[in-house]
Amino acid sequence: MGVTQDEEFSLDAVRREGLLPTPGTGQAQHDGTGRVELSFTVETGADDGGAPPAQRSVRVPPGVTVFDSASWNGIAIDSTCGGHGTCHKCKVRVEGPTPITRHDVKTFSREQLDNGWRLACLVQATRDLAVDVPPLTTRPKAATVGVGRQVILRPAVQKRYVELDEPTLADQRPDVDRLLAAIDDLEPAPDLHALRRLPKVLREADFKVTAVVVDEVLVDVEPGDTTDQRYAIAYDLGTTTVVATLLDLTLGTPIAVASVLNKQQPFGGDVITRISATMLDPEALPRLQRAAADTLAELASQVCGEGGVDPRQVYEVAIAGNATMTALVLGMDPEPLGVAPFVLATAQPPALLAAEVGLDLHPRAHVYFFPALGAYVGGDIVAGMLATGMDRDKRTRLMIDVGTNCEIVLSDGDRIVSTAAPAGPAFEGGAIRCGMRAADGAIETIRLDTPEGVVDLGVIGDVEPKGLCGSGLVDAVAELVKVGLLDGTGRFVPDEQAVDIAPKLADRLTKLGEERVFVLHRPWPDAGPEDCVVLSQRDVRELQFAKAAISTGWSLLLEELGLEARDVQQVLMAGSFGSYISPASAVRIGLVPKLPVLRIVSAGNVAGEGAKMALLSVRERAGAAALLEEVTYVELSDRADFNDRFVDQLGF
Amino acid sequence: MGVTQDEEFSLDAVRREGLLPTPGTGQAQHDGTGRVELSFTVETGADDGGAPPAQRSVRVPPGVTVFDSASWNGIAIDSTCGGHGTCHKCKVRVEGPTPITRHDVKTFSREQLDNGWRLACLVQATRDLAVDVPPLTTRPKAATVGVGRQVILRPAVQKRYVELDEPTLADQRPDVDRLLAAIDDLEPAPDLHALRRLPKVLREADFKVTAVVVDEVLVDVEPGDTTDQRYAIAYDLGTTTVVATLLDLTLGTPIAVASVLNKQQPFGGDVITRISATMLDPEALPRLQRAAADTLAELASQVCGEGGVDPRQVYEVAIAGNATMTALVLGMDPEPLGVAPFVLATAQPPALLAAEVGLDLHPRAHVYFFPALGAYVGGDIVAGMLATGMDRDKRTRLMIDVGTNCEIVLSDGDRIVSTAAPAGPAFEGGAIRCGMRAADGAIETIRLDTPEGVVDLGVIGDVEPKGLCGSGLVDAVAELVKVGLLDGTGRFVPDEQAVDIAPKLADRLTKLGEERVFVLHRPWPDAGPEDCVVLSQRDVRELQFAKAAISTGWSLLLEELGLEARDVQQVLMAGSFGSYISPASAVRIGLVPKLPVLRIVSAGNVAGEGAKMALLSVRERAGAAALLEEVTYVELSDRADFNDRFVDQLGF
Missing domain, CATH: 3.10.20.30 (Beta-grasp domain)
Structure with a gap:
């Protein structure tokens, strides 16, 4: 309906x-x-x-x-x-x-x-x-981005076309005074690059030029009227995947999107291993910085190529990343982020030139970084709050960004609290026997049919299944709990019980070495369990630990605001893992509160959407800064009762 | 008295x-x-x-x-x-x-x-x-600089030593918030360099550190208490000579001074030839920029060496230069400065890093440039106004900075007017037969004694005279006018008249080719005029043109303010040429108004003094910005009556 x-x-x-x-x-x-x-x-x-x-x-x-x-x-x-x-x-x-x-x-x-x-x-x-x-x-005055957010276009990148009177001995005003006097609504400070080009461009273009202003700085002056050519790139700088969206700032519309694996992968799959790398080897930090820069640069060239846009007309970049990714791309020592008491060098990285993060765009293109609430609630989550309207919506809403570090935000429409839960690598396919990234061959959805004994697998790329990605893992456990092959404590039921409960599925429950496993996909009829895609008992435990950490997180936040789970009107599943987890399965295993499934919404790549919003509107950027004041960060590792609660949350 | x-x-x-x-x-x-x-x-x-x-x-x-x-x-x-x-x-x-x-x-x-x-x-x-x-x-609170100017010490470079509480799980404030909260009186914006160093320095120094703030930017954090080590370099960036003064900003005192010829000399002796060079050869601008950078860098290393100061503890630099020198060191096209209607790209160059002008000091040392009033009344003159207190003193004062381009400023204690007069290269030894720079062997003072026939020469370095510098040229003409060997029109009197007037000097009046010359120094008894240091008829004409341009300038300024020459209470002779011109001779040839000689004051290197003031006090810097509003620039080349007046001023 x-x-x-x-x-x-x-x-x-x-x-x-x-x-x-x-x-x-x-x-x-x-x-x-x-x-x-x-x-x-x-x-x-x-x-x-x-x-x-x-x-x-x-x-x-x-x-x-x-x-x-x-x-x-x-x-x-x-x-x-x-x-x-x-x-x-x-x-x-x-x-x-x-x-x-x-x-x-x-x-x-x-x-x-x-x-x-x-x-x-x-x-x-x-x-x-x-x-x-x-x-x-x-030519719209507003654009729709994020989760139904409408953004009135007011980019930091502004262009103004002017036709100036030429100087005379009676009017010797400096060139820049002449230019700025002709612009009513902006008072930018000129930078050296613009001043260097100004005299020649003015005279070669018969004093008909376009002023390029970024964030109240006059960064360039271009011959003739170029007001239509105004671009920016929004980055979601993830630990695993980095996504870039090229935006037309005049229309407020995306032109091209590209994503690529973060080139820091060889240093480790998650933030902690990358931080450790910098602690062990003094050369690692500059190399991680270079790898981040290369990742951003490759994406920039890809989206500009696809969009047919001259990179020199990209005047601004917004980057939403977690605190460690942000530190690394800035060449800042991430060590204090990785060890207690988990301290940021700064909540708000300073304004920089894109060239300073290795991007070859307009030579004076600026970079905007989202501020961070804490070492584990970074700029990506602040961007996500913006994209989901956590600061504006009056409903009681819970946002969960699932990952190795799982960020959780709860708002009752007035107050906002957030925390970070250490979920571990299960959702990213780490520590899971047949775990893999969400790439071709990954089982991403699973449905079990007990009477028929059917195992219905959704596989990315519609190819032979090769492994299990995060959403597949959640589906597998949820379905096995549903049919009763996993009990409430997360143990596979004994074989004899399995035959009773689900006779046509029971033969899939077998052993691999000493460990019990459930065969999800058997590549050929008599393939042994070692050749199959299976879910092992240990995989179930990994997921249990992950979901217990997350549900401990949101249950503590609910308590913080004096709310019950049923008060939550909407759960936003965010990020590249969270967006793809089946809401029904998430409810079934208790990853999210027990709510009607329609209250569980896939929010998409909220960090990337937030980055787009920051580029489309300086007001949204001000909103991000305001969030630093509005949101209360709750540190889980500081709570004496965390372990008790964690154990309570382990079962299904 | x-x-x-x-x-x-x-x-x-x-x-x-x-x-x-x-x-x-x-x-x-x-x-x-x-x-x-x-x-x-x-x-x-x-x-x-x-x-x-x-x-x-x-x-x-x-x-x-x-x-x-x-x-x-x-x-x-x-x-x-x-x-x-x-x-x-x-x-x-x-x-x-x-x-x-x-x-x-x-x-x-x-x-x-x-x-x-x-x-x-x-x-x-x-x-x-x-x-x-x-x-x-x-440890003074004020320093005395310029012409009797007392500057309350308030440098843009500030240091604060703090001892911080270490972070805990209950106090996870970002490092920079912790640092800035401990500093009461400053609210600097951190730059990336400072943020990069902050986490490590804080932890290695047990949270006892010194914050380094330049112009409201946190540029660094140093272990321990380094508040006493705070230095800056003031530059007078002249077309011919560049002077650097290393200042101790804590004491407000100079530590070392060095000067060197501007390495741009090979491109031409004056601003116009250097501007022409950039118009003829696209490679000239980057080479001129490099030459200026090398000049500044050589001086920095010299003063730091002499003063025993680590260049990394030099946090700021102030540069006072004319508009062309400023444009060239910034790599800005100077062409519009050299052709009518003589337009600046900007009155106030933007704030820069010292590294951007080729200086290897503290990596985030800032550069302050003085603003310019016009293409020919540049930052050096604004600095000079500051150093001489043109904006504060209530007396009627005239400042004349003598050079190829001669800048003139007149204040009646309320209004300030200024202009630039094209004096030509005479004062710098250009177009003068025996002209030379004020170096060893240059005749800098001359006194003629008619009855005794004595020619009393003051020679730089007390060596054999080799030529005539600007002040020597003025003295030579003034003394020859005084004794009557030059008439009121600037012509050498006929030989027979010379014998009547000054019998013991008349034999020095001779011919070199077709031109009449006066022998100032004869290296050996029967040396021919070609081997002598002489003043030629054409030299006198050159000086006449120069002084006519200058006196036309100040007489127009007097008229502008409705003043007579006798109203002027003080004439400040400024700059490396003006400071060394004998006041008596300047009065005699009409370079300055006919006033008692004690009203003519050598003001020294006012541009360099102004640069020191800007480093010692941000208030003085604000004063320089205010001068842009306070001073009215009078363009001589725009005046229909300039040529008439010029001819009127040619005689002695």
Whole structure:
């Protein structure tokens, strides 16, 4: 019945906007499992000189709107209202039967509706879809990013085209005074680069120039009118994966997205091993810094190439990373982050030039870093709070960014508390027998059918399963608990009991060496367990430890605000691991509070979305700074009762 | 009778301070000619570990006080009052009979007075003097620099020693928050360099560190207490000569001074030829920039070496240069400065790192550049206004900085006007037959005695005369006008008339080729005029053009403020050429208004003094910025009547 991705939220919207669901057109509610694929065909506009449409396929958890699925993957769709169905701009054509909302009826003709035209923000992806995206038609004043956040465009990068009177003996004002006097609404301080170029550019361009201002600094002056060419790159600088989005700051739209493994991987998979590397070898810090710079640079060149944008017209970069990633890219010693009492050198890294982090963009392009709340609630989480509106939304909401270090934020609409839980590497495939990253061949969804004995596996790339990624691990454990092959303490039940409970699955329960395992995939009929993709008893324990750390974290935060689990109106599963965990399984194993599955929402790459917001609006950036004051950080390792509570949370 | 260097000024001081000259102790008034030598013996203090006293000789125009002579040459003498005889701190021992002022009587015992102890600010150097300077005893709150300017010490470079509580799990404040919370009176923004060093330095130094703040930026943190080690370098970046003074910012005193020829010399002797070089050859600008950087760097290493100061403890640099020198050291295209309508790129160069102008000091040392009023009234002149107190003094004063481009500033104590006069290269020895720089062998003073036929030459280095520097040229013309061998139009009188007027000098008037010349020095008895140091008719013409340009300049400024020449209470002859021109000769040839010679004061290297002031006090720096608003620039080349007036001023 919901018209947007979340039940409560859409009901709110319905009440607020006076919407009512159109009877008979309600979409089938998803059950919080599986994955859907959206195939976008992006039409090119008249400006593109007849270039062919671009094709892009993306996989998202069911329930995400078509608009968000596109936006998170760098596909621009017109919109100005923030996905509330009010601007009627996000028109797309969807193949196959798709529910029609009241807003669709207002927006489209009968014929258009028959042809599949819908508002993208009102279509929930509950099955695989093919979507046609028309070229952008408007120059918006706002963009929709993050989880339904509408951002009024006010980038730190501003351009002003001016036509100046030439100097005379009677008017010998310095060039920069002449230029700035012609700009009413900005008073930038000129930097040396701009001053060096100014005299020649002014005179060669007959005093018709474009001033380029970044964050109140005049960084350049360009001949003629270049106001339309204004770009920036948003980075989600993850420990494992780094994602870059090239943004058109004039339109507020993404142009290209690319992701790559962090080149620091050889130094270790998680932040602690990388910090250790710097403690053991004085050469490691500069090499880690170089590796981070190379990662950012490779992505910059990739998105500029794909977007057909001159890197010299990229004037700003925003980086959302955890505290260790931020320290390493800045060449700052991360050691105090890795040892108690876990202290940051600074909450807010200073403003820098992109060149200082190894980026070859505009020579005076600036870098904005998100501030950090603590050594383990870093800039990525502050960016995520921005993207999910944790500081603005009046509902009681819980955000969980699942990873080796799991960050948890709880807001009751007034106060915000956060903490970091040491979940360990289970979700990233570490310490799991058949664990792997979410790459081709990884089992990402699992459904067990007891009567039929069917094991239904969703595999990335639709290839032969090779291993188990984080969401697959959670599904495996949750399904085995559901069918009863794992008991409440997390032990595989004895063989005889297994045969009773699930006769057609019981033969998959076997031994590998001394350890009991459950065979998820057998590559050939009589393959031994060592050749199979299995879930081992120890894997279950690893996941138990991880989920216990996380649920201890959020239960302490609930207590901090005097709330019960049932008070939580929305749980946002964030980050590259969290976004892909099946809500049903997360509820079943107790990774999140026991709530209706529709309250559990995949929030996507919130760090990257926050970085985009910071580039699109200086006000959002001010919001990030304000979060440092608003959010109370709760240190788990300082609590005497942590271990007791942890043990309480171990069972399913 | 004067107790300070200038009659009016001292009388003012006498009235203001209730001083009366002690009868019978008045110093012989100098007549505005010649040069005196001061030999300083600087005693070392207990801190210097028994090092031997340092010896320094300096030559100054007569009438400059011992205090100023020392200060301008980097010799520190205690003082806090600004040379008004009130602090009684600037104690020195002078050899030979020296007048005793009422203040000396208050300060010293009978025995001390008999032993030659005097207050250095009250001793005018009217003869060669040997002066003993005791070691510094006080940590002053103020320093005396420039022309009797007292500067309350408030450098942009500040250090604070703090002892911090170590972080705990209950107090996880970021390192920089912890540090800054411990500093009450400053709120600096940390730069990346400081943040990179902070965690390690804090922990290695047991959280006992010194914060280094430059211009409200935290640039470093040093282990332990280094508050006493705080240095800066003041540069006078001249077209010909560059002077550097290393300052101890804690004491406000100079430690070492060095000067060197600007390494840009090969590109041309004056600003116009250097600008032309950049217009003809695109490689010239980077090479000129490099040459300027090398010049500054060589001086930095020289003064740090002499002063025994680690260059990494030099945290700031101030540069006073004309607009072209400033543009070239910044790598900014100077072309618009060289062609009408003569436009600056910017009045105020941006704040930079010293490393960006090629200096290897503290890696985050800052550079302060003086702002410019116009293309030909640059930062050097703004510095000079600061050093001479043009913005504060209530008297009507004229400052003339003589050079190829001659800058002129007039204040009536309320309004300030300035202009630039194209004097040409005469004062720098250019276009003068026997012209040379003020180096060994240059005739710098000349006195002619008609009855005896004596030509009394003062020669730099007391060696065989090799040529004529600017002050010698002015003296030569002035003396020849005085004795009548040059007539009022600037022509040598006919031979028969010369014999009548000055029989014993007439034979020096001869011909070199077709041109009449006056022989100043004949190296051997029958040397031909081509082997002699001579003043030619064309040389006289060059000087006439130069002085006409200058006097046109100041006469227009007088008119601008509705003043007569006689209203001027003080003429400050500034800069490396102006300071050495004999006041009497300057009056005689009309380079300055016809005023009593004691109103003509040698102001010394005012640009360098201004640079020192900017380093010693951020308030003085604000004063420099204020001058941009206060001073009205009068463009001579824009005036229709310039040529008429110029012709009027040609005669003597």
